Amino acid sequence: MKLNEDFSDEILNAFIDEQLDHDERVQILSALRHDEVLTQRICDLQKIRNLVQLAYSQKEIVPEHQLPATEMHQSSLRKGVAASILIVTGILGGWFSHQQLTTENNLVQYAQTIRNNPAISEHETWQVMLHVSHNEARRFKVLLNETENLLATYKKNNQPVHIEILANGKGLDLIKDESSPHSIKLKQLKAKYNNLIVSACGQTLQRIKKETGKSVALIPEANVVRSAIYQISKRQKQGWTYIHI
């Protein structure tokens, strides 16, 4: 029969992690019946594993905004849109390569689809967050074009709408105060429509400052929010529709 010293630490770790085959497990279990030292070694390893699991208990670690949408407030699923589409980053790249943008497919029609829902009051304000985290010019172009189109249409029809453009990561380029065509366009929109909010991710700003030692100059029209994730979560709870561009 094998003794305590015959079992390496690696093997005992594999034992508690259930990584050994049947025969190897039997050998250790047989030895355990007569070997207190071996028992203690395994207990210690098990205890360490339990401590790590305790210290990183998901309930303690994971904030609410990182929980799956279904576990968050069901009310945020209002209009059947917001939470179920929490993560759509990256889709647009593939979409652009496969579909041509048409005038028939736009945010206004999307808004109309939602308004056709009899559960939604005709006079209720539609609130939509457009989130951008990449700095491709085409994304900015689509974002700004759709925002303008939606604001203009709703204004014309005398219907209430609130739009928040949220930028984080590389998407922050959209609202940097550096006289780019996009930032100029955004300033124009902001000046024309007071129901448009422009927000920047505070975490991204802090990180850039930490990495480069310089603060990012944003257009004066932009607000700084705590973090993109926090803001998205907050808006979803408030019933906003979330769309990632």
Added chain:
Amino acid sequence: MYNTRMNPISLFCKSREFKQQLELLRPRLYRLAFSWTQDHALADDLTQDALAKALKNSNQLRDSKKQDSWTFGILHNCYRDYFRKQKQLENIDDFNLIDEHQPETDYEHYSITEAVRNAVSKLPDNQRQILTLVDLEGFSYADVAQILDVPTGTVMSRLCRARKALASKLLHYADKTDKTVALRRIK
């Protein structure tokens, strides 16, 4: 000029099942990212980055049963890339970090949870990643080897060293805080 149009509904045409599974992974990714970084903001960013990349590269996942380990592999890459950019990542597998806050000396000020997190944070990076993938996520050694792109033997040896390092700090600490448990020193 801004003369293009998009259909937001068509943005959501990815496999629903894939996205739902990804959404369920979110808290697990976050917890692991936090255990690696001890930083909520950075864990937020890494989780979001990993989810975005997983969605973008979903066509690269050949076996849907492997979605979990595949996604955690992406998280690992995001983590590695972040520190590569920061130029802070070094191969310190055998490097002994000095922990100025020994749990046994200041345990009165720390809960056991904080003591464990503190000890985990002092582990070499590649040991910490393996430890958390096994202990928190329950991945097999083979899965961890695939996620981190290292041999299985390396997973075993690093995990062994990680637990040994934790034991040297935490078992002694635990012994002080729990007098009812008699622990025998083995080595």
